[in-house]
Amino acid sequence: MDEVFLLPLFVPLKNKFIKKIPKDAEASNVLVGEVEFLEKPFVAFVRLLQATMLGGVTEVPVPTRFLFILLGPAGKAKSYNEIGRAIATLMVDDLFSDVAYKARDREDLIAGIDEFLDEVIVLPPGEWDPNIRIEPPKKVPSAEKRKSVFSLNEVGQMNGAAGGAGAGGGGGGGGSDDGEMPEVHEIGEELAWTGRFCGGLYLDIKRKLPWFPSDFYEGFHIQSISAILFIYLGCITNAITFGGLLGDATDNYQGVMESFLGTAMAGSMFCLFAGQPLIILSSTGPILIFEKLLFDFSKGNGIDYMEFRLWIGLHSALQCLILVATDASFIIKYITRFTEEGFSTLISFIFIYDAIKKMIGAFKYYPINSDFKPDYVTMYKCECVAPDPANATSFDAPAPVAPNTTNVSLSNALNLTALDWTQLSKKECLKYGGSLVGKSCKFVPDLALMSFILFFGTYSMTLTLKKFKFSRYFPTKVRAFIADFSNVFSILLFCAVDACFGLDTPKLHIPSIIKPTRVDRGWFVFPFGKNPWWVYLASALPALLVTILIFMDQQITAVIVNRKEHKLRKAAGYHLDLFWVGILMAVCSFMGLPWYVAATVISIAHIDSLKMETETSAPGEQPQFLGVREQRVTGIIVFVLTGISVFLAPILKYIPMPVLYGVFLYMGVASLNGIQFWDRCKLFLMPAKHQPDYVFLRHVPLRRIHLFTLVQIVCLAVLWILKSTVAAIIFPVMILALILVRRLLDFVFSQHDLAWIDNIIPEKEKKKEDDKKKKKKGNKGDSSSDEEVGPPPGALRSDSSPNGSDMDRSITLHLKISCPSSPAFNFSRSVCAVPQVKIEMESDYEDSDTEKAPRDMGSETTL
Known part of the structure; x- marks a missing residue:
């Protein structure tokens, strides 16, 4: 032991386990042993005033804060070891470790142990084999939640009654308002209505400026490389697809070249200056439908399309700026999970449908000769x-x-x-x-099946490698690297497979010369001269429809990106985002480029590729999600690469289109992960005993969940039908209709049920909070001032009110401990002799008539 303590403090121990320990961690050393010179056990629990390095006492160089020492006579080594294991288990518990930091004497420690035993789960040895290792849970209850359970226990409920009360309330369709409820639906202060001209925009800029430098240096990480390549391929595929469709719809007034330049210019400017740089701009289906209808209307009425479109874009940009100046984005807070998930699911289904549709088109263009017979090869x-x-x-x-x-070309007849x-x-x-x-004229051998192999192989391999992080193979860093670059590895592999076979599969075609698609138009659209004067004013009406479309697409996507589940540290900027979308819309209108708005699926894919997890998880423990790498670098580089893709055409032409369709399919499927609506849809196919332990299943009856899901499915089907017809132009209006449908659901479902499977609308939540505040004021009187000034660290308040929420009170405050001053030891017992400590519980209410009864022996704690 002396040699261990004499080790120099500055000698680094070569132990890989140090990488798994969080920063600023402190050690608790549990030392047990048997010696010959003791006749009875000696126990000491030591808390150092300052954490101190004790040389080689710890396996890794971590400062020690606590020491537990147990020495006893020989022959009881197994008992000593079990006691040491019990103390180690206590010290890794969040709440008991807080007690250990704040305890003043032995009684406080015993009270903490008693609370721990009230919460501990015991597995009978006859029902479970101790040799079987239990996997660490993916999610454990937070200390705050456990403290709330302790508070419920203090007011007279038995252990476990809180959960039962909450579940019972859910099953009945509505429990008490004071029962367990989910977190309040809060969008954030970014959507608060200021009532001042450009007040929201000013606050967005004020919130974002301090983060602006970190938005750049935090992007220099190896994970950003994978995100750049992944989103870049998705963006150029989207630009080519929508550019080709726009060319067909507008007689090449807008084509692939305009789509590339517009994507590069608008996207890079947005990522550089917008409030939420994780959002990716792109053309969308409703905009494409509007462009087609606008071109047909202009052609049929003798109106110049480009000039008419310019004025619509200017009016729409002005309307967007008016919405920014009046803080109109605050209405987004009325969009609950019902609308968010309906919108994001629809966009995901569109990506999945388009990817599969393009593959089916490949089978039609390169059909399979099902009538081929080897005997007829001649x-x-x-x-x-x-x-x-x-x-x-x-x-x-x-x-x-x-x-x-x-x-040689011959021009003669x-x-x-x-x-x-x-x-x-x-x-x-x-x-x-x-x-x-001939029989082979209609068929091209192997291309259809090869395209399908490239398509499905890219999708399935990306999905598999993304989950490789949780496999048992290779070290942690290798697994994380493979998972982060899963999309890049998949694309490179199947591009190599295509090159090895040498088949003429459809390839990525990018224009190699920067010039407008039509030779009779330039890069600037003049606002006057080709249309009557009244067209300049009448264009405000179709611009209003475009504004609704832009506003809903942009802000709903922003709400989805800024969800609390993503744990974003930096503030959002809804008003600043819409401001730049309006400015870019005016610029694109003058240049004759497509209009751009937030792309839901690609933005979600961008976030997924930048997610961070703990690198300090213990071996076997699931890594915890930390948040998203919030920066501007990846978005800017993606759109700059999109702009210079014209010069990379000789390299990009080797990428097969089926590979990019596989990337599209993965984006659509991956964006469905974490959507509660999709989880509830899968419940229709699951027997009750095999259903996952979703939290809403504990509180809401299954039939009510199915009814709510059916309403969402019907709304989604209506949106899909509208999207697939000429009526797609009213698509943004139908998104607004979803908010009305959600309002009507208040008359069908109780607020308790909606709180668990959706969100409570802000007015109702505010009214509920006001009622609670009034109730608390009635109970507390003038005790609010006492709550603001808490005790110093380590102090205990024995006079806390029943409604207090301090951590000390929730663990040790109402415990009265009586210990014999000189406990006797009975050496005839099978385990080491220890003092018996009786713990009595005081009443939570200061009622002198209430008789204090000691707890039974089952609650006695030994130390």
Whole structure:
């Protein structure tokens, strides 16, 4: 032992376990042993005034705060060891460790042990094999929740009655207001209505400025590389998809090139200056529908489309700025989980549907020859047959050349009868009026199945590697690295698979020259000269619909991103976000670029790729979610890369489109994780005994949960039908209708049920809080001033009111301890002799008529 204490304090111990210990941790050393010179056990519990390094006493160089020493006569080693294990178990308990820090004497420690025993769970040895290791729970109750349970116990309830009361209230459809309830639905102070001109915008800027430097240096982390590559591929795929659809809808007034430049410009500016840089901007389906209807209307009425669109964009931008100036975003606080989950689930389903739809399209473009038979392989051919000579004419076209000859174009008249039609390619055959004859002409071998392998392989491998962090293979850092770069590894692997087979699968095509898609338009749209003057004023009406669409898409996505489940440290900026969306909308309108708004699925994927977990979890313990790496670097780099992708076209052309469709599918599926609506949908297929232990199942009857879920499913189906028709232009109005539906649910479900499966609407919550405050004032009288000034650390208040919530009171305050001054030892007992301590519980109410009865022997604690 002397050699251990004489070890130099500055010698670093080579122990990997030090990486698992949190910062500023302190050690509790439990030392037990048997010696020959003692006739009875000696016990000491020591708390040092300052944590001190004790050399090699601890396995890792951590300062020691507590020492428990037990020495006894020989022959009782097993008993001493069990006592040491019990003390170690006590010291790792959150509440008892607080007691140990604040205890003044032995009685306080015994009171803490007694409270611990009231909460401990005992497994009978006949029902459980002690040799079986119990996995650490994924989530444990917080100390605050356990303290609230202690408070319930103090007012006369037995251990466990609190949970039963809460469950019973839920089962009955409404318990007491003072019973266990979920946390209050709070959006945050960012959505408070200030009543001043641009008051919300000013406060957003004031809140975000202190975080601005950290938004950059916190982004320099290896995890950011994975997030950049993942979101970049999702953004360019989205830009190409929507750019192509916009080109078809607007006769190429807006195409892929405009989509790329608009995404790069708007996205980078938003991530640089907006209030929530984790949000990713993109074109959305409702905007695409609006653009198509606007183009058709302009074409049918002789109105110049680009100029008309410019004025709509300017009016909409002005309306967005008016909403910012009047703090109109505060209405978002009335959007509860019901609306949030309906909107996010719809967007997730759109991503999943589009990814699968594109793969089905590949099967149609490259169909599988299901009638092929190996015996008829000699008949499996395709030939180009010349047209009828009677109808043959001369074409002024370049002459086709054989594959091995020099590529020379002949512009003179060409006699089709002199062509060797058997040497023409499929494209040339159709160009010169020939026809394809043969059973293989309609089929391209292997491409459909190969595309499906690339599509599903990318999705499944990304999903598998993302869960690799929780596997049993490789060290923790390797598992975390594989999980963080799961999407990158999947994309690279299946790009390599495609290159190895060398099949002509559809590839990513990016424009290589920066110029407008149409040659008759430039990069600036002039506001006057092509339309009548009344068009400039009338455009305010369709702009109002665009404003509603932009406002709802942007703010609902912002609410989803800023959820408390993501544990964001830095304040949100709803007004600042909408301000920049309006400014960018005006800029994009002048340049003839698409309009951009927050993309729900890609934003959620961005957050998922930046999640942080504890690196100090004990071996076998589940890592705890810490929050999200909040910064601006990843978003800025993603959109800068999107802009310079035009120059990376020679490299990006090797990426197969089915691989990117697999990334789309993963984004859609991954964004469904953590959505309570999706969890409740799966309950329809589960027997009651196999249902997970969701907290809302403890408090709300299953039939009420199913009814609430069915209402959401019906609303989601209506939104999907509207999205799939021309009526998609009123999609934002239907999102507002979801808020009305949620209001009507107050007449169907009790507030207790809605508090667990949704959120209580703010007015009702505020009224409920006011009622509670009035009730507390009636009970406490003028005791509020006493609550503001608490006792110093380590002090105990024995005169606390029943409604107090101090930690000392919840553990030790109402305990009266009587110990014999000189306890006798009975050496005939099978375990070491220890003093008997009786603990009596005082009444919670100072009633002199109440008789204090000692607790039974089952509550006696030995130390």
